[in-house]
Amino acid sequence: MATIDRFDRGDRSLGDRILDEYGSLQGILFLLPSLLLLGFIVFYPMIFNGILLSFRQFTLDPSLVNPWVGLENYQYWLFGGGQALFLFSIKMTLLYELVVIPFDLMVALAAALVLNETLPARPLWRGLMLAGYAAPPVAAGLTFAVMEQAASYGVVYNFLNMFFSVPASGGITSNSPWAFWGVVFAKVWRDFGFMYVVFLAGVQSIPKELYEIAKVDGAGPVRRFRHITLPHLRTIIVTVVMIRTIFTIGKVEIPWAVTQGGPVNYTTFLGVAIFKQGFLNWSLGRAAALGMMFSLAIIPLIILWVRTETEDYD
């Protein structure tokens, strides 16, 4: 009897409930083609070129054998010759995240708020805000690298130099701590479009009556932002910050294009470290080991993200 089944939920097994929630085995059959495809392009390389590779000494030279070395690659990073770079890289990556994400957030939110107002030629401005996101990261990074040199075309350098004294030799990109900021600017310019689009959609979905009643209630612009806009965007902000945090850690293009990880290792964030190890030092085993540790480290972040994604707005 249907009505009895409905109230029986608590007694059913986990398997039953999964089937109930996600359909029957039929549903899984429907998923199978994409699962197989994903298996080939994601899981296979991850296991064979990732996990297995991290236990070998591996180079691309076909004349060399690639012996199994056990945990040696991990030991290299954790306790051996790579430890200093490993720790430094983690520190710089965290710093990078801590600066880039809030910076990105503020620029994107400001852009979304401004372009939600009535402006002349608003569609044009809205489109222009996405120019960065439409540009290839390497092109954007290289362009910033050029603009950050001490030269007449070094727009960013000349602007920063008005407030701080940045060494002329090597410009922003080859002097610490400026190189770090050089990467940050390029990264934020290239990437804020994503958050901007999401925020703009979020801001537009706020009923305008809320702002009107707040005006009647006597709330000024700051309080309207604080009490209406911000609470409304709360879940959106959490989500995009999670996504951006995860997707920024491993990204190589922009730091590499702007500074090549330099000066020395100053902007060698985790992704860059893996890239350098693999494709400059040709030590693919060690690169794979670092990559695996990095993957493990972001699993909690991903779980957190999935939970915020599936959580209902209360």
Add this chain to the structure above:
Amino acid sequence: MVEVVLDDVRKTFNDGQVVAVDDIDLDIAEGELIVLVGPSGCGKSTTLRCIAGLETPDGGTITFGGHDVTDLPPKDREISMVFQNYALYPSMTVYENMAFGLKMRDADSQRVDEQVRWAAGIMEIGDLLDRYPNQLSGGQQQRVALGRSIVRDPAAFLLDEPLSNLDAKLRSVMRTEIQELQQELDVATVFVTHDQEEAMSMGDRIAVMNAGRIEQVASPEEIYHDPTSLFVADFIGSPAINFLEMTVEGGQLRGEGLEIDLPSGVNEALSKELPGEEVVLGIRPEDLSLTDPGGGLTDLDVQVVEPMGDTKIVYVDFGDRRLNIVMPFDTTVEENETVGIDIAWPNVHFFSPEGPKVCTWGQTTAPSEPAGNRGTLADGSGREDSAAETDGGAASELAGSEASDDVTTDDETANDEPTDSGRAMDERGER
């Protein structure tokens, strides 16, 4: 508590291409509930938003208790507002929602608490104070929105279609509650709605708006029984008023095979005021009645009968017009039956085809004259739209010429005696 006065208020959008509010005048007395009613796009909400300060008028002035507030921001007008979708702050509890306005005005927390609990008591939402808006039903949200609006002891109370999102039953309950609340607070109140029934049931006075203008401001009774224009007659009343286009020739009303003698006063008024010979008769559904075939003005076939419980609505085709007739519930009438139709002539309105009313058959007072003494709470200045004013002249002439009228009308203002309409009826009988 203040009087709200709108003087020549004008609001346009798109660089003046769209005129939303077209030079309107309106007085809202202290403690009065005035309803702005009209079809969508008639400018009623824009008018309300001008009063609230959410829109700045392009011209004219708005004064609260004699103070010009035309250019003041909403917060400095000490008004409160309720929106159709309630506009409760979703991230705040009911208590915080209600306290918000006071906190923004830096009221001390003890006063905030007192006021919120007082308002919650009135709206009977004391046990909901810790809930969030999305945990409330529509009716509860509406109560919170109303409670929030009274917390600040506003100078004027502005309601923009507050009942439109509620189901029919709750709507009628809230209607009464809002009226009681408004009487208790004794605050000038503007209530916007597109629902004429809501307007009739709530307003001390009703302002019927059309295309940015106020067509008529009057008490509900007057709006219904003495509409000053085709638009008002058509918009107010359910089922809708019946219109018949006829011509006036030689003291007779002609059309659809009928010839009806006009009372001399009506005839004079019509011949003086009408641009041509065309006239539009407005007949309320309850002023039409069914008779035995041959016993009425003319015989027609019943098309549809709608039993409403307390009444029956009978639809008949008259020429190419469909007439609505409201009959008592116990009337026995079948679809496709042939019936006679009779008209309660004293209540028939005559409109110029261009819109303004010229006169009413049996009513000898001017349409706009009773504005001040028909039980309205208005200041008596009788602000009417221009259409009503132009009617005034003709109608007051009627008042003189019709003194010998001999028909007793249903209208409470009529004090007439039998008239030539009686003669006309007799002639109809012969036909």
